[in-house]
Amino acid sequence: MEALADYFKVFSEPNRLAVLEALRDGPLNVTAVVDKTGLSQALVSKHLKLLMIAGVVHRRPEGSLVFYEVVDRSVFRLIAQAEKLLMASRRLQFEALAASL
Amino acid sequence: MEALADYFKVFSEPNRLAVLEALRDGPLNVTAVVDKTGLSQALVSKHLKLLMIAGVVHRRPEGSLVFYEVVDRSVFRLIAQAEKLLMASRRLQFEALAASL
DNA sequence: TCATGTCATAACGGCATCGTGATACTACAG
DNA sequence: CTGTAGTATCACGATGCCGTTATGACATGA
Structure with missing residues (x-):
C-alpha cells in the first residue's frame, strides 16, 4: 500500500538508479560514486541518504571517508x-x- | 536508466497499486474498479490510462463498458x-x- | 592551528504529478 | 430523438520532489 509505493518510489528516479548501479560491484565512498556517476556531490549525498532511509544501502564511515x-x-x-x-x-x-500497419 | 525509472514510477503511487490490486482476480470494467477501490471515477480513469501506457494493463471496450x-x-x-x-x-x-538499546 | 579534502545540509526555484470538479463523449434503452 | 449510465478528458490548485548553489561540519596532514 502506502509503504510499498514508497519503496517503489526509491527506484523511480534515474539518478538514484545510477547511484545504485555504481555500488553494484562493491562498497564505494561518496566521492567515488560522484566520479562514477558524474552527478554533483550534493545530489549524490541526497540520494545515498534516501537509499539509506529505505534500508537499501548501509553507511560506514572510515576516517574522513564514508x-x-x-x-x-x-x-x-x-x-x-x-x-x-x-x-x-x-x-x-x-x-x-506492427499489427496495426 | 530513464525508462526503467519510469517503469518503477508506475508502481510508486498507492492508489495505482490499489487499482492494480483490484485487477488481480481478473478483468474489471472501470466502474467495478471504482467500487472496489473507493477512488473517484476520474482518478481511476487516469491511473488506468497510465497503466495502459506502461503496458501493464490492456483495454477492451465491450458495449458501453470498458x-x-x-x-x-x-x-x-x-x-x-x-x-x-x-x-x-x-x-x-x-x-x-534493538541493538542500540 | 590552519589548510584541505570529504561529506552533509539548508535554502531556493522549477517542474511534475496528484486528486478534484466540471464537462464532453459514447452506447444503449425507452 | 432524448435521457441516462459509463468512461475520458480538461483545467485547476496543491503538494512533493528534483537539482543547484552555498555553506556547515568533520577528519586529517602540514
Missing part, C-alpha cells in the same frame, strides 16, 4: 525483474503497432 | 518481490534499533 554498500544484493534481482517486464511490454507494444 | 485486464501477471511477482525486500529491510532496521 563508504556506502548495498545491504541486500537481491535488490538487483528486483531491478532485473523490472527490466525484464519493461522489455516484454515494449515488445508487446511494438507488435501491436 | 474492461481492463492485467497483461502479464508476473507484475504481481515484481510487487511480491518488492514487498519481500521491504519487509526484510524493515526487519533489519528494527534489529539495528
Whole structure:
C-alpha cells in the first residue's frame, strides 16, 4: 500500500538508479560514486541518504571517508525483474503497432 | 536508466497499486474498479490510462463498458518481490534499533 | 592551528504529478 | 430523438520532489 509505493518510489528516479548501479560491484565512498556517476556531490549525498532511509544501502564511515554498500544484493534481482517486464511490454507494444500497419 | 525509472514510477503511487490490486482476480470494467477501490471515477480513469501506457494493463471496450485486464501477471511477482525486500529491510532496521538499546 | 579534502545540509526555484470538479463523449434503452 | 449510465478528458490548485548553489561540519596532514 502506502509503504510499498514508497519503496517503489526509491527506484523511480534515474539518478538514484545510477547511484545504485555504481555500488553494484562493491562498497564505494561518496566521492567515488560522484566520479562514477558524474552527478554533483550534493545530489549524490541526497540520494545515498534516501537509499539509506529505505534500508537499501548501509553507511560506514572510515576516517574522513564514508563508504556506502548495498545491504541486500537481491535488490538487483528486483531491478532485473523490472527490466525484464519493461522489455516484454515494449515488445508487446511494438507488435501491436506492427499489427496495426 | 530513464525508462526503467519510469517503469518503477508506475508502481510508486498507492492508489495505482490499489487499482492494480483490484485487477488481480481478473478483468474489471472501470466502474467495478471504482467500487472496489473507493477512488473517484476520474482518478481511476487516469491511473488506468497510465497503466495502459506502461503496458501493464490492456483495454477492451465491450458495449458501453470498458474492461481492463492485467497483461502479464508476473507484475504481481515484481510487487511480491518488492514487498519481500521491504519487509526484510524493515526487519533489519528494527534489529539495528534493538541493538542500540 | 590552519589548510584541505570529504561529506552533509539548508535554502531556493522549477517542474511534475496528484486528486478534484466540471464537462464532453459514447452506447444503449425507452 | 432524448435521457441516462459509463468512461475520458480538461483545467485547476496543491503538494512533493528534483537539482543547484552555498555553506556547515568533520577528519586529517602540514
